[in-house]
Amino acid sequence: MIYAVLLIFPAVNAMAGTFEERKAELLQEASNERGRNIFLVAAKIATHHDERYALTMLDSLINDQQIGGMFYSYQMIATYLYLQSGLPDSLKEKIRTAYRTRTMYRGDTENHWVAYYTGLYLAAQTWHDEDGSHWFNGKSSKENFDEAKDWLNEWMRITTTIGQGEFDSPTYFIVFITPMMALQQFALDNTMKKKAEMMADYLFADFAVENLNGNYCGAHSRDYPEDIVNPLRAPNVPWAWLYFGTPKNAPWLPTLGLPRQPVFRHPTSSNESLGYAWEVVFGALSSYRLPEIIFHVATDRSVPYVDKEQKRVRNIIRFGKEMNPQVYKYTYMTDQYALGSIQGGILQPIQQHTWDVTYVSDKPGNTLFTLNPFYSGKELAMFFPEEQKFLTDEVNRYHKVYTDPNKWNSSSPYEQTFQCKNAIIVLYNITPTAHHRQVDGFFSKNLDERITLANRWILCKAGKTYIAFFPLKQYEWIEEPNDWRWRSYDVKNGVVVEVGRESEYGSFEAFRKTFSAAAIDAKDFDKTLTVRYTTHMGDTMQFTYGGARILNGHTVDFSHYKLFDSPFLHSDIGSGVLTMTYKNMTRILDFNAVAIRNGMVTK
Amino acid sequence: MKFLAVLFLSLFTEAHVVAQQTAVYAAVLSTKSFVVGGKNPMTGLFFQRPSDDTLWQHSGAPNVRVSGVAVKVEHPLGGKLLYLAAGNGVHRSTDGGATWKIVTDWRVTEVQWVTIDPRNSSVVYIATPYGVFKSSDGGNAWKEMSRGLEASHFISSIIVDVVNSNIVYCSTEDGAYISRDAAATWQRMGLSVGGVRVIAQDPDNPKTLAVGTEDNGIYISHDGGEVWMKKESGVDHSTFYTVVFDPHDSRILYAGGYVTGVYKSTDSGESWRRTNDGLTCLNVHSIAVDPANSNRIYAASMGDGVFRSDDGGAHWKFAGLRNAEVWRLAIQ
Numbered sequence: 001m002i003y004a005v006l007l008i009f010p011a012v013n014a015m016a017g018t019f020e021e022r023k024a025e026l027l028q029e030a031s032n033e034r035g036r037n038i039f040l041v042a043a044k045i046a047t048h049h050d051e052r053y054a055l056t057m058l059d060s061l062i063n064d065q066q067i068g069g070m071f072y073s074y075q076m077i078a079t080y081l082y083l084q085s086g087l088p089d090s091l092k093e094k095i096r097t098a099y100r101t102r103t104m105y106r107g108d109t110e111n112h113w114v115a116y117y118t119g120l121y122l123a124a125q126t127w128h129d130e131d132g133s134h135w136f137n138g139k140s141s142k143e144n145f146d147e148a149k150d151w152l153n154e155w156m157r158i159t160t161t162i163g164q165g166e167f168d169s170p171t172y173f174i175v176f177i178t179p180m181m182a183l184q185q186f187a188l189d190n191t192m193k194k195k196a197e198m199m200a201d202y203l204f205a206d207f208a209v210e211n212l213n214g215n216y217c218g219a220h221s222r223d224y225p226e227d228i229v230n231p232l233r234a235p236n237v238p239w240a241w242l243y244f245g246t247p248k249n250a251p252w253l254p255t256l257g258l259p260r261q262p263v264f265r266h267p268t269s270s271n272e273s274l275g276y277a278w279e280v281v282f283g284a285l286s287s288y289r290l291p292e293i294i295f296h297v298a299t300d301r302s303v304p305y306v307d308k309e310q311k312r313v314r315n316i317i318r319f320g321k322e323m324n325p326q327v328y329k330y331t332y333m334t335d336q337y338a339l340g341s342i343q344g345g346i347l348q349p350i351q352q353h354t355w356d357v358t359y360v361s362d363k364p365g366n367t368l369f370t371l372n373p374f375y376s377g378k379e380l381a382m383f384f385p386e387e388q389k390f391l392t393d394e395v396n397r398y399h400k401v402y403t404d405p406n407k408w409n410s411s412s413p414y415e416q417t418f419q420c421k422n423a424i425i426v427l428y429n430i431t432p433t434a435h436h437r438q439v440d441g442f443f444s445k446n447l448d449e450r451i452t453l454a455n456r457w458i459l460c461k462a463g464k465t466y467i468a469f470f471p472l473k474q475y476e477w478i479e480e481p482n483d484w485r486w487r488s489y490d491v492k493n494g495v496v497v498e499v500g501r502e503s504e505y506g507s508f509e510a511f512r513k514t515f516s517a518a519a520i521d522a523k524d525f526d527k528t529l530t531v532r533y534t535t536h537m538g539d540t541m542q543f544t545y546g547g548a549r550i551l552n553g554h555t556v557d558f559s560h561y562k563l564f565d566s567p568f569l570h571s572d573i574g575s576g577v578l579t580m581t582y583k584n585m586t587r588i589l590d591f592n593a594v595a596i597r598n599g600m601v602t603k
Numbered sequence: 604m605k606f607l608a609v610l611f612l613s614l615f616t617e618a619h620v621v622a623q624q625t626a627v628y629a630a631v632l633s634t635k636s637f638v639v640g641g642k643n644p645m646t647g648l649f650f651q652r653p654s655d656d657t658l659w660q661h662s663g664a665p666n667v668r669v670s671g672v673a674v675k676v677e678h679p680l681g682g683k684l685l686y687l688a689a690g691n692g693v694h695r696s697t698d699g700g701a702t703w704k705i706v707t708d709w710r711v712t713e714v715q716w717v718t719i720d721p722r723n724s725s726v727v728y729i730a731t732p733y734g735v736f737k738s739s740d741g742g743n744a745w746k747e748m749s750r751g752l753e754a755s756h757f758i759s760s761i762i763v764d765v766v767n768s769n770i771v772y773c774s775t776e777d778g779a780y781i782s783r784d785a786a787a788t789w790q791r792m793g794l795s796v797g798g799v800r801v802i803a804q805d806p807d808n809p810k811t812l813a814v815g816t817e818d819n820g821i822y823i824s825h826d827g828g829e830v831w832m833k834k835e836s837g838v839d840h841s842t843f844y845t846v847v848f849d850p851h852d853s854r855i856l857y858a859g860g861y862v863t864g865v866y867k868s869t870d871s872g873e874s875w876r877r878t879n880d881g882l883t884c885l886n887v888h889s890i891a892v893d894p895a896n897s898n899r900i901y902a903a904s905m906g907d908g909v910f911r912s913d914d915g916g917a918h919w920k921f922a923g924l925r926n927a928e929v930w931r932l933a934i935q
Contacts, residue, residue: 068666069666103664103665103666103667105666105667105668105690105691106690106691106712107690108690108712108713113709117709132704133702136664137664137691137704137705138702138703138704138705139704139705147708147709150708150709151708151709154709317732317733317756317757318732318755318757318776319776385670385713385715385732385757386632386633387844387861387888387905388817389842389861390886390905390928394633397635397636
């Protein structure tokens with residue numbers, strides 16, 4: 001391939017109009033809302049709608065001494081900068097004062113730090129040349145600016161060389177993208193401004209390659225259970241709608257029969273003043289425009305493809321030899337469904353989502369997966385410095401379901417996966433002393449059909465997606481309001497799943513006939529923990545729990561994994577370079593040179 | 604609510620200045636109702652003067668997950684010197700708490716313990732989940748000092764020898780370590796167990812060291828850390844977050860941990876007995892003996908504030924900071 005002379009293309013005109021229409025619709029919708037929420041305030045002031053109320057509300061939010069922390073850090077300065085001409089001097093001064101009097105705690109997660117340091121960077125840039133007495137942390141403007149700049153550069157370096165830690169999260173995506181767009185717009189330093197633009201591209205590209213009709217597909221480092229079982233209510237969806245044009249209908253419409261507000265549920269929803277995930281308003285106010293190539297990556301599902309990615313585990317501070325072990329991610333994308341997984345084990349505490357099938361549907365609950373609901377103080381102590389005997393209770397306080405045997409998000413040291421394209425083998429070897437020793441599976445009540453064959457395959461029809469699910473062990477069905485919970489109690493356990501499309505089989509009846517003759521080789525499983533299965537694409541998978549993953553006779557070697565490896569995205573480990581390709585278009589984000597190179601591929 | 608009322612009273616009617624007199628300091632990490640990023644009750648550094656033992660006053664930044672405090676009265680600049688070990692770094696005040704500054708950057712986070720060299724207040728050590736850091740210029744610049752600690756960078760406590768400033772001890776997830784060159788290099792001591800949560804030194808017999816561990820009880824060494832003996836007589840629990848020597852009579856030790864209440868030994872740690880009368884929360888994370896009065900003991904609980912005994916631990920009464928998870932106590 002030869003990269004032709006570089007062309008700088010603006011966001012494509014063909015989609016710009018559509019984006020502008022959605023943007024206007026979003027701001028209109030947000031400006032009509034009356035929540036105690038800084039994003040709604042911003043929408044009202046920006047559109048000159050209900051401004052008096054908005055200014056009063058903003059004053060109240062600024063003055064609320066109980067609001068603070070890392071989210072406040074970037075939200076207040078972004079509000080100040082986005083709305084500067086629309087804010088009276090008295091409110092500007094109050095915002096300035098907040099950075100002197102209000103503690104803005106840095107937090108302890110990757111998204112916390114991105115929010116905190118982006119806020120600090122922009123605030124210190126705005127109120128420069130001031131001594132420590134003017135800042136909440138006693139540092140001067142220069143000290144704060146230099147520290148924020150230093151960490152943001154470090155975060156960008158790590159992310160683009162060894163992978164993101166809080167990767168592919170439908171919830172926390174918004175806490176990365178919103179600060180980056182503010183930084184891109186308001187950083188005065190040209191290098192930081194360019195890098196922020198590149199990081200926004202990078203985050204969007206990472207999302208786009210696993211976007212299916214607004215669903216953030218594949219495994220997730222962190223997600224809330226209500227979003228896992230109903231992907232189209234997750235906070236990423238308004239962003240997909242605004243920038244990718246998917247899903248077709250605006251996320252606040254009751255299209256999916258969902259209550260309206262939870263569509264925008266915020267990760268810190270217990271904080272009333274931060275409210276729901278209206279961060280996308282800042283996206284609408286931003287001058288950032290999605291590059292055309294990312295739009296295509298997000299929306300062209302004409303040809304199925306495999307997307308492989310490497311990410312990293314959150315910092316392990318105890319009980320591990322390596323601080324950031326690799327996470328190997330594998331997703332198979334089609335126009336009707338995505339099957340995605342990470343290798344299993346504990347790769348993120350609390351909110352890990354290891355594998356699922358997500359399918360296109362106009363009904364809620366468009367996903368299917370299994371898990372072992374695991375919790376332990378030791379798991380938490382791997383990542384958090386507090387006392388391990390108290391961590392479980394603390395985490396339960398704000399994540400609510402951590403110890404719940406019925407939770408729908410969980411890491412588990414007793415779960416491992418092996419995926420090849422449209423098929424996955426998921427094995428469990430649960431220690432008898434585990435708190436919860438069952439395997440649970442989510443089967444939506446909105447499936448069009450669910451039948452069980454004589455040979456034990458459970459077949460599901462969801463629109464044009466057909467799912468074949470083979471349980472290795474006995475199980476029971478438990479009816480719940482929105483789903484049927486598949487539950488199996490055997491500690492040596494597993495499932496084999498293969499997914500197909502109507503376009504491949506012609507009909508669900510043909511799918512049924514195919515799987516009536518499908519066989520799993522799992523004899524002596526309790527002794528060998530080995531399963532062998534040949535998919536209907538002709539790949540033979542052999543997987544031993546705790547052992548090798550063998551595909552067509554060859555052991556899968558994860559050491560060859562790249563940061564991104566798909567028809568659309570490519571990035572080598574340690575490179576700091578992401579290459580996007582779509583048909584004859586390319587876009588290269590070179591973080592080493594701090595340069596974006598757009599081009600056309602010629603043969 | 605009483606906790607908050609006292610707090611606001613302190614915020615709005617008292618100056619934020621730690622008085623130049625003996626005081627009890629409580630590092631409040633969290634509360635029973637803490638939620639990340641949410642509206643939270645005030646936490647951080649609280650102090651109490653003996654002259655008014657019903658009032659805890661707050662000093663410094665709220666809600667920054669403070670897990671340690673170090674105090675030095677004779678600061679060269681004249682004011683009382685305070686350091687806080689906090690989630691967002693090391694906070695320093697050189698004027699007795701009137702003003703504060705975070706003196707570390709992003710490289711230092713989730714600090715577990717801070718200690719000032721008793722003979723040179725310019726030298727400060729911190730224990731973090733990412734290793735030991737040291738400042739030799741009063742907290743302005745920090746350097747990681749973890750050579751030899753590769754087996755575990757998770758450091759939970761660090762102390763300077765009572766006699767020799769070149770000798771520093773720290774507790775790690777891997778075991779107990781000693782440095783004989785002021786933290787430049789570290790060597791693992793002879794303790795066979797890991798999960799060491801705290802290390803303490805006998806103020807009168809520097810060769811005597813004590814550790815509290817996660818799930819492995821209390822160990823004591825009388826030869827500077829070569830040989831350690833598990834002390835099991837009278838001990839019915841396994842996880843200890845705090846072990847302290849009475850500064851007036853180092854044969855007396857106190858220890859506390861997970862559902863332990865307070866343990867007391869009067870024979871240099873050979874035997875122990877629980878002494879929990881009035882102690883309504885048995886999860887004890889820190890104990891402090893008043894250097895001016897050996898009978899006055901403070902116990903910090905995980906979730907129910909501070910308790911005080913005026914009779915050497917025989918009886919306890921609630922001493923404030925309801926619902927607080929108090930990680931460290933210090934009496935200056």
